[in-house]
Amino acid sequence: MVSDSTRLSNLLPLAFALLFAPLLLGLINRTKAVFGGRCGPPILQTYYDLRKLLGKGAVYSRTTSWVFRAGPIVTLAATLAAALVVPFGPCDAALHFVGDLVLFAYLLGLARFFTVAAALDTGSPFEGMGASREVFFSALAEPALLLGLVAVAKAAVGRSGWFDLTGMHQHLNGALWLDAGLVLLFVGVALFFVLLAECSRIPVDDPNTHLELTMIHEVMVLDHSGPDFAYILYGAALKLWLLSTLVVSVVVPRVSPVWLDMLISLAGVFALAVGVGVIESSMARLRLVRVPQLLVGAAVLAVLALVLESQI
């Protein structure tokens, strides 16, 4: 039986995710502003946006049905549920069990399914276009995500424990880095590519483009407004946070004092957001036909990691 204090600390990853997720978007935008020589919006801008959107009314298209209205709700609910199984720093996840990494991937799939269905419900050609690209790219990103996680889990706990995100996370210490550093490096890169694709960042998708034709994620949610759009924005931020913590947990080894571990993990996630901003400032979006190559590359890296792991 775990003590109450342990249980309480298990809720910390969830609390961090809920609190800090919108901050990442602000950090990325601020980084891009600095690179562009602008002041840029405040770092807390996403929080202001969320409050503003929650306070507004809504406009619905006459074409849409209940599927459109269910879209943002199910998307956010599934992303929130996914946050339950992701550990952070020295803390275990709120829930952990064997195979929760599969559940994590499929919960993101549930969120995507309803976002896409809602986009198709508007009957808009633009949103159809975004939906079409989204399902294609994510179908290629999914094997990379799962294979990468399995490779790490196998390296971390395959010899001593079970396959769950928390168990894997707690075994990713410096000793493992000396042992299987290359595996972790490969998976880290693969997961970072997945993050860029899933969270619709450059070089896969440009969240700030002015042209609907070139968007993926943003164009799917064109017709949502008010609280619905707040749900979507928050869900997207949450997804960015969750995938970032996964990348950081793979790349940054656990260290011994609890407070230092926590500090390093937080710094790692924020540094990752700054890194995403740097990438967005320094390169252009890939042509859409190039994106599959990036994602297949990520999957191949994950496969390589898995093969390397079984050789060690």
Next chain:
Amino acid sequence: MPVVGVLVSGKSLPDSSWAWNVPFGSFTVGLDPLSAWFAAPILGLAILAAVYGAGYLSHYADHKSLGPPWLFFNLLVAAMVLVVVARNGMLFLVAWEGMALASYFLVTFEDEQSRVREAGRIYLIASHLGTACLLLFFALCASYAGSLDFASLAGAKMAGQLSRTLAAVLFLLALLGFGTKAGFMPLHVWLPEAHPAAPSHVSALMSGVMIKTGIYGMLRALTFLGTPPAWWAWTLIAIGVTSGILGVLFAAAQQDLKRLLAYSSVENVGVIALGLGIGMLGVSLEIPSVAAFGFAGGLLHVLNHAIFKGLLFFGAGAALQGAGTGRMDLLGGLVKRMPAAAATFTVAAAAVCALPPFNGFLSEFLIFSSAFQRPLLATSGGSLVALAAIGSLALIGGLAAACFTKALGIVFLGEPRTKEAAAAHPPGWLMLIPMLVLAAGCLLASLAIPPLLAGLAPVLAGVQRQPVAVIAECLAPASDSLSGVLTVGGIVIVLTIVLAAVRQRLLRSRDVRMSVTWDCGYAAPAVRMQYTSTSYVQPLTDFFSLILRARKHIREPRGLFPTVASARTHHQDMFLTGLFSRSYRGFSWALARLHWLQHGRLNLYVLYIALTLVGLLAWEFGLGELFDDCAAWLAARQTMFF
């Protein structure tokens, strides 16, 4: 009732036998947990399909006789049940053939259309090629066991009368024969032709349960063949991966809703085969936990697929009948005309994409878990299995999401693309009630997972030939994960309700307006500007063009004032056009060489018969003895020399 009883208690009913005057045959039937596991979905879905069919066929009542379809429907159900309870090879084959013929007559229900007749012909040929393999399978069985009773077949294996070569030949024959029915790639070619041609309640029955009799046959055959060597398992895993990935790719490329669903059945049979393959690997490597998880995942997927694929075909039938066509590009916006049918279709689409909290996720989760077992990963090929299972399941999941958001989005959502779709009539209560029952089943089957696993343990015990207690012990770790999955699934549902309530409250006193869809300032959006079933998957089909081979017929606009322009895309099944059509052309060429034997002159035909008879007589009376004499003489000479 007895079926449920066997599943709950885990004990087999004793075989009952009646006299049956057929060589090698005896009318022996029995019900063990394996039979019961397959009989339960057959009977359950048959009841629902009958209710649905009563509503569905009533539209044909004024211009077609409804007697034959109901006769063959009942025959089909009876034959399927007989297939799973038969305990004698001859009886099994008769039931198997009855199943094929009854479903053939159901497939050709609308035989005034040449497309349907063609589909029926392909189906008839394919299923008889499969049956031919099974005939050979049972003939070989009878030759070593001396009887076709399943009990003596299993007994002969125990007595060690089965050589390894013979077992391998038998395995390959079973794979071909049962694989044709189950729809393993590349033997699946009849499936996308026959399932869309049949009336929708029959399609549901065929896709939901009839192709599973192929899986049942595989499992039953394995109980005769002893411990499987590892390469059998590898073969099945390879088939599973191929069928799964290619099946869903072909499904995504289809433009006809029922064809899409038929290809998706190929995909799901692939997932089942993957599970069973991992299970067999576990048996041959003697790792019971891997075997238990693999078989459990595969068998659970048999049940789950029956539920959601039945529902999907019911939904497709509602769309087909309401709007008069199954071509997705002529549909759209049906959610407004038939909200309940659209809602159930949404549930089934999420379930077939293996999304939590619906039932499809749990069976795929078990297959994932089977690949995660540490003893398996410790073996040399273990990482390869993990790679195959996890990589392909993830890819299948992603592609299935593309495929079924397309089915849902193009058919039920958006604006109607034609007048017929805009005026579609909703399904009646007779059709709706079975759909609602199955939609509830998608959720309940995932909630009922602990009793289902308990029911599976005796089934697995029979397949793995191990005591129930061992199996239950192997599956015990799963209960922890599954309760975790169910908890999270429950949390998703609760959060959905809470978030909906929050939005409701936020918007209560605010301005909520209805408007047009945002069209980027363009003043005259038209229905035809919507994404179509082809354009939606175009990035995907282009990427996999090596497999999908899109044929594009494009007439580009020319000149300053272009008047005519069109673009049409269709995808051919490379196995049908490439593999089978070519080999059949070869066959018919070779057979045409023998045309000179057949000239239609009756007197010469009589001569053939007479010559054959004379030849046989000569063999019987003279030549046979002559050979014996020669042999004796040779032997005598040899003894003389030495």
